[in-house]
Amino acid sequence: MATNKYTLASRVTLANGKAIPQIQLGLYMMSGKEATKTIPWALGAGYRGFDCAQMYHNEREAGKAIRDYLHSSENTQGLKREDIFYTTKLASNGTSYDSVRRSIKESVNVSGLGYVDLFLLHSPYGGKEARLTSWKAVEDAITDGEVKMGGVSNYGSAHIEELMASRPRIAPVINQIEVHPFNTQVGIRETCAKHNIAIEAYAPLARGMRMKHPKILALAKKHGCSPAQLFVRWSLQHEMITLPKSVRKDRLVENASVADFEISEEDLIAMDDLDENLVTDxxxxxxxxxxxxxxxxxxxxxxxxxxxxxxxxxxxxxxxxxxxxxxxxxxxxxxxxxxxxxxxxxxxxxxxxxxxxxxxxxxxxxxxxxxxxxxxxxxxxxxxxxxxxxxxxxxxxxxxxxxxxxxxxxxxxxxxxxxxxxxxxxxxxxxxxxxxxxxxxxxxxxxxxxxxxxxxxxxxxxxxxxxxxxxxxxxxxxxxxxxxxxxxxxxxxxxxxxxxxxxxxxxxxxxxxxxxxx
CATH class of the missing domain: 3.40.50.880 (Class I glutamine amidotransferase (GATase) domain)
Incomplete structure (x- = not known):
């Protein structure tokens, strides 16, 4: 296993040839007030990717926090809009193409960022017609420049195969799913790999539910890291994009500070073996x-x-x-x-x-x-x-x-x-x-x-x-x-x-x- 000094500067190149941040900040369950406070901290710490969603009810505040930082004196790095990778998601698939297109436009407008870097279908719910209609709306949003690239979230293997069998004009580049050592999702990951779809791991810390597991504590002690850092490093070494979330400034930095240790092949397998299909989504x-x-x-x-x-x-x-x-x-x-x-x-x-x-x-x-x-x-x-x-x-x-x-x-x-x-x-x-x-x-x-x-x-x-x-x-x-x-x-x-x-x-x-x- 080659040593990789994963940092907030690390990038993953997707099937469309575009590189995106491999460690991003998840904005799930952040209030608008928390997003307004946390995003500038994250930008100052080196985060360049932010994962939002219509369902999170914080798109407006997230977009404004990014814009305000870019135009503030805190932006000593001289960051521009194109340096930030912003993701959001459709709350609900629909059989009405026009309704989905309006929803995408609304997300772009509410954020105030001019465009969305990655737009995802948040779930496969609604049936086949709704899924395929919604994806066509995403394709057209990409063609029209509102969205740079598209993907899906919470899609199982059957949903991926269904979408790819429809011969989409633009293929999804990402499937965002819950992945961590206690839910490794091997089957879905293999299906996505077959179709050149990258895996983006949400809830990579298992929402804190297994931080005190004896094996996790033992391995964290062995590697001189926190349990959260161990979880993040695990997902990175499995070549996933990871979305750890915190509203605390110190933990934002801690979660991404994973460059100084590497999980051995033996320990990586031991963590894989913790899989219990723990679902928190x-x-x-x-x-x-x-x-x-x-x-x-x-x-x-x-x-x-x-x-x-x-x-x-x-x-x-x-x-x-x-x-x-x-x-x-x-x-x-x-x-x-x-x-x-x-x-x-x-x-x-x-x-x-x-x-x-x-x-x-x-x-x-x-x-x-x-x-x-x-x-x-x-x-x-x-x-x-x-x-x-x-x-x-x-x-x-x-x-x-x-x-x-x-x-x-x-x-x-x-x-x-x-x-x-x-x-x-x-x-x-x-x-x-x-x-x-x-x-x-x-x-x-x-x-x-x-x-x-x-x-x-x-x-x-x-x-x-x-x-x-x-x-x-x-x-x-x-x-x-x-x-x-x-x-x-x-x-x-x-x-x-x-x-x-x-x-x-x-x-x-x-x-x-x-x-x-x-």
Whole structure:
């Protein structure tokens, strides 16, 4: 393996012959205020690429921050617009060509940068017609000079093959997907390599969810780097473009300071072997959903990936904390103590999906708050699946169709939902069963008939199989958990939106007349 001193000056040459920054700053989940503050720091530190999106709601602020820096006294390097690489993405594919073209033009105009360097289709959702129509709009935007190059995001191998089989006039140069040692995406990477499509890794730090993994800590110590630097270096040595994100000035610099060490071939393979198909890309969809709910309700929402903000009194302005697919041992002792104080003082909690996949290092009271800790993925009853579902979700995968049955139709989160519904998601089996604990009220159960690697006696304990429930933690804090919400599609599904909205209404007390009794 040749030594490569990766720096912020490193460039990757794409299939179209153009070179772009290999380390860029992701602007996901940055507020406009944060983008305004962070982008000048990044430019001063040497970042030249910025990854934005319509869904991030910060295109205007990002573009202005870049423009203001270029015309400021801080620009001692004499940077010009052409020195900056700016990416944004289409929020939603559409079958209306004109609508997509207008959306692209709006992104260009809102940024104020004159053109977009890279425009991506943010997801493959909407069906084949919408995907191909949207790509034609991107091609024409490139021809008209609004966009310099185009690509896709979150495309699987089948979506890539579909697009290439359509014989596009202009081929995509990038597929931006979630890639890190805990989700290596080898199959998609191989498909993209076959078509000369570069991989751009978002969430390269796994959103901090595996920073404390023993193997990561050991390798970081061995190489004299931080876990974040190890993650970044891993993606670079796999020849990917990487998009680490931070709103802290010191971490912006730290994340990109990876020139002074190299991961050996042996250690690179060891990191590859950590692959567990950890998917965190549902989180931006979840935040978008929560923001839309809060906008309708007139509530105020904030979002963070930084657990260090958990300090005593830090959430006094909020009534509810939502743990959106948090996973692992993500809180240290002082942070978990601050969370407990928030709850015991009457704050409320709502957990979605992987909030139940927490590490054993978290205190016992957190287990009591959530109610159930992830054990394994159940093997669902394929007899409930249609042929079409089975073709999309073959046996062995974690995302599976199953039947969800409502057990308490009077709760705001389940009122009005179908009594029985065939849904597709990543399902959990839990180490304990809240259905056998008087402190919890089960809202919905799964139909699945057996679970891998458990005895008949253990299965008896898991019957029924709860997937959503609520409780009154320590008699003072409303707590609601749903095991659904892994699949990105869930966040655009009316069933799931009503379920989460009702859960939020209940924990916040927005539903008048609701009692806490069983």
């Amino acid at each position: 549902c989180i931006p969809h979840g935040i978008h959903l929560l923001e839309s709910i809060d906008e309708r309700k007139g509530w105020t929402v904030g979002a963070t990936e930084d657990s260090s903000v958990f300090t005593n009194g830090s959430f006094s302005e909020y009534t509810t904390l939502v743990f959106l697919s948090t996973t692992g041992n993500f809180l240290n002792s002082s942070e978990s103590a601050a969370l407990e104080e928030f709850l015991l003082n009457g704050g409320t909690w709502l957990g979605i999906h992987a909030a139940g996949d927490f590490g054993d290092e978290l205190p016992a009271w957190y287990n009591k708050l959530v109610g159930g800790q992830f054990r394994s993925h159940p093997c669902v009853n394929d007899s409930v699946c249609s042929d079409e579902q089975l073709s999309r979700y073959p046996p062995g995968g974690n995302i599976r169709p199953d039947i969800v049955t409502i057990q308490d139709a009077d709760h705001p989160s389940t009122a009005g939902l179908p009594t029985s519904q065939n849904r597709t998601d990543e399902w959990y089996a839990y180490k304990s069963n809240v259905a056998h604990d008087v402190h919890y009220t089960v809202l919905a159960t799964l139909e699945e008939t057996y679970i891998d690697e458990i005895t008949p006696a253990e299965f008896e304990h898991m019957d029924p199989h709860p997937i959503s429930w609520y409780s009154l933690y320590e008699g003072v804090s409303r707590a609601f958990y749903t095991g659904t919400g892994h699949a990105n599609e869930s966040y655009a599904e009316e069933y799931f939106i009503r379920h989460v909205t009702g859960g939020l209404e209940w924990v916040t007390g927005a539903q008048t007349g609701q009692t806490l009794g069983r």
